[in-house]
Amino acid sequence: MTDLTLTVQATSHPDIIKLEANRALVKGSYEFKNIDEAKGAPLARELFYLPFVKTVYISSNFIALKRFPIIEWTDVQEEVREQVLIYLQSGKAIVNNDGGQEIATTVYTETTPNPAVMKFVLNKRLVPIVIEYKNATEATEAPIALALFENFPFITEVFLDDNYISLTKSDTEEWEQYTAAIRLFITNYANEGRTFISQAEIKKQQASAQAYWLSQTTNDAISQQIAALIEEHIKPAVASDGGNIQFISYTPDTFLVRVLLQGACSGCPSSTQTLKKGIQALLKSKLSNPKIQVEAI
Structure with missing residues (x-):
């Protein structure tokens, strides 16, 4: 299309x-x-x-x-x-009159600037947050990462974000020998309906990331003004759809505003950029500062 x-x-x-x-x-x-x-x-x-x-x-x-x-x-x-x-x-369904039909998962590979890292991209979302595992012990609640470590021992790191998995290999092996096998492994794993990461693990990772960002909150006069604008103009509408938005920080030197998206907002990747732009437009107008930029976390 x-x-x-x-x-x-x-x-x-x-x-x-x-x-x-x-x-x-x-x-x-x-x-x-x-x-x-x-x-x-x-x-x-x-x-x-x-x-x-x-x-x-x-x-x-x-x-x-x-x-x-x-x-x-x-x-x-x-x-x-x-x-x-x-x-x-993308060809996704607009309206599912019959509940829709599940589409088989496909996987393709992308090289990266780092020759030790290969990216495996799926046609479905895997996680709502960046998650990284450096060994099998860390990955007990992430079955896909654990399976990759166990089936391909030369893998030294599994990194998941949105709809892709980036794998780091040791220097003892070359990607040319294993890329096709790994791609097939991930494809079969997904189409068998197996769990990639437990919901408990995702919630734990989200809580950890949110705790970090909330610890970075700024409280100067402009920050307080931005937080008040978000509370009044944005937060009620976001909450009505099952989400939440939290002001994090304002950097005067770069005019960068960071906001934390939670709940339904953080689970909708295609809307995050547009939501960010909407907040940005609101703040530019209300604060009379065309240089303001918003980063949605």
Whole structure:
């Protein structure tokens, strides 16, 4: 679907924009007023992770979005368009009338600047947070990492992030001998429905990372102002969709604002960038500082 295009169309209602495709997207019409109503509509669910999205309407060749008045469409509509276009071009389901059909996992490899490291990329998300294991002892709650250490003894490190696994090898072996075998191993492992990492391990890793970032919180006058703006304008909408956003820090020299995304927000990769841009636009406007940049953790 790489020839698919998506354009932003204004409507007579200032709270609503229309994303119009150059081909039909669905049969029939669908309207969703919250994330619970969108259980069978994966695209709508992802859009509801954006705190400013109030209603999603999908029909024929367009998607219409109604906003909460916490941001102007002109500040975020291009980011939203890009994220929706990426989703549509991926071929993922827009609406699952029958609950959808599970797609087989595929794996491809990518070389990295480090010759000792090979990247194995899957067509599904593995983890919501960066997790790293340096030996089998550390990986008791991560079955995929443990299996890789045990089946390929020359692997010295397993690194997981989003939809890929990066493996570091010892100097005694060359990737050319094992890349195909490892790719097949991971593919079979995934398609057998085996657990990659236990939920308890993911929660533990998330708690550790969040504790670290919360320990870095700044409390100067501008930081307090930013935290108040997030609490008033962003946090209520995020909370309504099962997520949370926490101000972490502000660096005056670089105008960098760090925020911590939790709950549903941290579990939605395609929305993180757009959410970040929305917060960035809000802070630039409210603080009258066009140099502010936001980093979502």
